[in-house]
Amino acid sequence: xxxxxxEEVLEHVFSFIHTDKDRNAISLVCKSWYxxxxxxxxxxxxGNCYAVSPGIVIRRFPELRSVALKGKPxxxxxxxxxxxxxxxxxxxxxxxxxxxxxxxxLRLKRMVVTDESLELISRSFKNFKVLVLSSCExxxxxxxxxIAANCSGRFSEESRxxxxxxxxxxxxxxxxxxxxxxxxxxxxxxxxxxxxPISLIPDFAHHWCPSTFPAWPPRCPSLRTxxxxxxxxxxxxxxLLRRAPQLVELGTGAxxxxxxxxxxxxxxxxxxxCKELKSLSGxxxxxxxxxxAVYPACSGITSLNLSYATIQSxxxxxxxxxxxNLQRLWVLDYIEDSGLDALAASCKDLQELRVFPSExxxxxxxxxxxxxxxxxxxxxxxxxxxVLYFCRQMTNAALVxxxxxxxxxxxxxxxxxxxRTRDYQTLxxxxxxxxxxxxxxxxxxxxxxxxxxTDRVFExxxxxxxxxxxLSVAFAGDGDLGLHHVLSGCKSLRKLEIRDCPxxxxxxxxxxxxxxxxxxxxxxxxSVSFGACKLLGQKMPRLNVEVMDERGRPDSRPxxxxxxxxxxxxSVAGPRSDMPRFxxxxxxxx
Amino acid sequence: xxxxxSNKKRGFIEAFELPPQTLPLLxxxxxxxxxxxxxxxxxxxxxxxxxxxxxxGYCIVGWPPIKFRRKKICSHNRDDNDRTVxxxxxxxxxxxxxxxxxxxxxxxKMVGVGIARKIDLxxxxxxxxxxxTLINMFGKCQQDAQSxxxxxxxxxxxxxxxxxxxxxxxxQSVERLKILRIGG
Numbered sequence: 001x002x003x004x005x006x007e008e009v010l011e012h013v014f015s016f017i018h019t020d021k022d023r024n025a026i027s028l029v030c031k032s033w034y035x036x037x038x039x040x041x042x043x044x045x046x047g048n049c050y051a052v053s054p055g056i057v058i059r060r061f062p063e064l065r066s067v068a069l070k071g072k073p074x075x076x077x078x079x080x081x082x083x084x085x086x087x088x089x090x091x092x093x094x095x096x097x098x099x100x101x102x103x104x105x106l107r108l109k110r111m112v113v114t115d116e117s118l119e120l121i122s123r124s125f126k127n128f129k130v131l132v133l134s135s136c137e138x139x140x141x142x143x144x145x146x147i148a149a150n151c152s153g154r155f156s157e158e159s160r161x162x163x164x165x166x167x168x169x170x171x172x173x174x175x176x177x178x179x180x181x182x183x184x185x186x187x188x189x190x191x192x193x194x195x196x197p198i199s200l201i202p203d204f205a206h207h208w209c210p211s212t213f214p215a216w217p218p219r220c221p222s223l224r225t226x227x228x229x230x231x232x233x234x235x236x237x238x239x240l241l242r243r244a245p246q247l248v249e250l251g252t253g254a255x256x257x258x259x260x261x262x263x264x265x266x267x268x269x270x271x272x273x274c275k276e277l278k279s280l281s282g283x284x285x286x287x288x289x290x291x292x293a294v295y296p297a298c299s300g301i302t303s304l305n306l307s308y309a310t311i312q313s314x315x316x317x318x319x320x321x322x323x324x325n326l327q328r329l330w331v332l333d334y335i336e337d338s339g340l341d342a343l344a345a346s347c348k349d350l351q352e353l354r355v356f357p358s359e360x361x362x363x364x365x366x367x368x369x370x371x372x373x374x375x376x377x378x379x380x381x382x383x384x385x386x387v388l389y390f391c392r393q394m395t396n397a398a399l400v401x402x403x404x405x406x407x408x409x410x411x412x413x414x415x416x417x418x419x420r421t422r423d424y425q426t427l428x429x430x431x432x433x434x435x436x437x438x439x440x441x442x443x444x445x446x447x448x449x450x451x452x453x454t455d456r457v458f459e460x461x462x463x464x465x466x467x468x469x470x471l472s473v474a475f476a477g478d479g480d481l482g483l484h485h486v487l488s489g490c491k492s493l494r495k496l497e498i499r500d501c502p503x504x505x506x507x508x509x510x511x512x513x514x515x516x517x518x519x520x521x522x523x524x525x526x527s528v529s530f531g532a533c534k535l536l537g538q539k540m541p542r543l544n545v546e547v548m549d550e551r552g553r554p555d556s557r558p559x560x561x562x563x564x565x566x567x568x569x570x571s572v573a574g575p576r577s578d579m580p581r582f583x584x585x586x587x588x589x590x
Numbered sequence: 591x592x593x594x595x596s597n598k599k600r601g602f603i604e605a606f607e608l609p610p611q612t613l614p615l616l617x618x619x620x621x622x623x624x625x626x627x628x629x630x631x632x633x634x635x636x637x638x639x640x641x642x643x644x645x646x647g648y649c650i651v652g653w654p655p656i657k658f659r660r661k662k663i664c665s666h667n668r669d670d671n672d673r674t675v676x677x678x679x680x681x682x683x684x685x686x687x688x689x690x691x692x693x694x695x696x697x698x699k700m701v702g703v704g705i706a707r708k709i710d711l712x713x714x715x716x717x718x719x720x721x722x723t724l725i726n727m728f729g730k731c732q733q734d735a736q737s738x739x740x741x742x743x744x745x746x747x748x749x750x751x752x753x754x755x756x757x758x759x760x761x762q763s764v765e766r767l768k769i770l771r772i773g774g
Contacts, residue, residue: 078652135657307660360654364697364706390654417654448655474653499652 054095071111097124118143252282272296281305298322340373344380399433435460462489531559537586
């Protein structure tokens with residue numbers, strides 16, 4: 001007779017286990033643990049919506065309250081995935097409407113979300129609290145109005161559920177808008193933290209009409225996060241801040257106005273009243289003269305997003321050096337090396353730095369930002385572990401310094417704007433530099449490469465990058481050996497995305513089994529033949545091998561012809577049924 | 591018919607080892623590139639960019655890898671600067687008048703400096719303020735300024751010395767600037 005704990009005890013024990021990884025592990029122990037676990041799981045993250053079907057999820061986990069789904073491949077962010085590719089959330093919503101009437105949270109990334117889906121969400125889930133749409137598209141304000149209308153006013157303070165009151169307010173002027181936005185980033189739309197009710201007004205990119213923006217409601221004691229639309233003028237801001245001095249996160253609207261002393265002092269006064277402010281963003285159209293108004297709040301700021309602020313280095317330096325407790329900075333390359341030196345000297349708690357290009361299509365460069373800036377920050381900021389850096393020149397020596405300075409690096413994404421750029425001092429490829437990064441930074445889990453790179457860099461990566469989970473490669477390598485090193489060496493690899501590299505059939509076919517251990521592989525403008533894709537599809541039933549080709553049917557060309565784009569992902573749901581005319585799945589023969 | 595699956599508990603090894611590896615579809619030898627025709631720079635020649643002309647005039651689709659929203663925002667910043675009307679003509683150079691319908695950014699290159707800069711000529715009303723700003727921009731001091739001269743490229747593509755024509759004329763025809771050393 002087998003002894004085991006009663007199910008209730010197991011369930012209680014499992015309630016302390018939260019991460020997906022741990023939950024997946026305990027479900028493998030034995031059948032009864034599998035059963036207890038699946039009935040008690042409340043939260044699920046599905047990294048690829050096509051890896052599994054709604055039916056399979058619902059069958060296994062009948063009591064979910066929180067679902068997160070991701071749709072399109074990452075390179076969709078850069079226009080590499082044609083419209084109509086897929087990732088429509090509707091089938092999921094329809095299935096969950098029946099199966100999870102108690103659903104509370106939905107987080108979607110890179111999915112197509114139609115108004116129909118939003119309306120269905122608003123009608124189906126009585127306890128709905130959290131909707132986050134990141135990089136999604138396909139909806140308009142009509143859909144959002146439905147969410148606001150149907151999800152508001154149902155929650156009470158006593159049950160410590162969110163208050164959607166401000167959203168019903170948003171509905172008032174949203175309903176005046178009927179335009180349909182194709183490329184819409186809403187992030188986050190209406191996010192609520194249980195226990196500390198938050199409401200947000202969506203920060204629409206361009207099209208919110210300020211003239212319909214009525215007077216702000218009297219007081220919003222529970223408002224924690226507010227991100228304003230760019231059209232909201234600066235002179236509105238002091239009033240808003242005074243009504244919500246407990247704000248933790250603020251996204252300003254346009255940060256420009258004619259210089260008027262009374263507006264300035266009003267603004268400065270309002271900011272000094274915001275004692276809880278930790279995060280600042282927005283700063284569209286910024287006028288430097290108004291920046292000092294923010295200084296009173298700077299000592300508490302931990303996150304600063306200036307990536308839309310077109311101000312020059314001296315003003316940036318003045319602002320950034322006020323923020324001694326800064327942990328995260330997103331900024332344009334106007335900050336230049338001098339600004340990064342100042343950052344390194346003042347912000348010792350910095351953990352994440354992202355430097356975006358102000359003129360990404362300008363080959364010549366317009367700012368004095370070089371590899372030196374990044375080296376300075378890596379020297380001066382001991383907690384720096386996450387970097388995204390766009391620049392125009394680099395050296396192996398700089399990368400080696402960065403690697404040695406920051407062995408705690410976990411995310412390193414470097415984009416040297418001109419493809420295949422050499423080390424400008426030695427004229428060598430940047431293999432050694434990136435090699436140093438993977439060798440010294442043992443916890444590195446995300447890496448993006450750029451510059452001139454040979455197969456050697458992939459050998460270093462395969463040898464050292466044992467914790468690497470996501471790798472992005474462009475215009476690199478000499479041949480199949482490079483890809484082989486990565487696929488055979490990187491034990492933890494989950495996502496690999498490659499564009500414009502001379503990788504072909506051999507490495508792919510030789511490492512076919514590896515692909516089942518990963519979430520997905522993207523290859524575009526490489527040298528993988530249609531024949532190899534077919535072979536892979538035939539031999540690997542648990543992989544969906546999708547060929548994307550806008551030139552027409554791949555079998556209308558010789559088998560040795562390279563495919564335009566290839567997206568391979570593991571799936572228990574079999575080939576998908578919603579492919580557009582330019583996507584073909586390589587099927588397993590039945 | 592007994593199915594392949596066993597009803598017993600999985601052993602430790604079975605449960606925690608990676609799933610059985612299928613045979614590779616192609617056995618890897620150590621010299622995968624041997625039968626390739628060209629030798630070293632094969633990859634470079636054969637890789638096919640998706641080279642299209644997009645709105646920004648740049649050739650490679652999806653490069654550099656920045657999100658669509660960010661691209662739109664940046665170009666919007668510039669457009670808005672050009673379009674919005676200034677209220678009371680506070681066009682003093684350097685003051686945050688903010689938006690200027692006449693903002694005119696031109697590229698400036700200094701000989702010997704790898705990285706070009708950009709300057710908004712609308713904020714200046716004389717050669718003097720322009721050269722002062724340029725000196726600061728390139729990190730030189732006033733004394734050094736004596737050893738440089740400013741040239742500009744006009745609408746016809748000709749390079750001329752700045753300072754010879756009235757400021758108004760200069761502003762209307764200047765397309766690019768270059769800072770050169772006097773003498774050799």
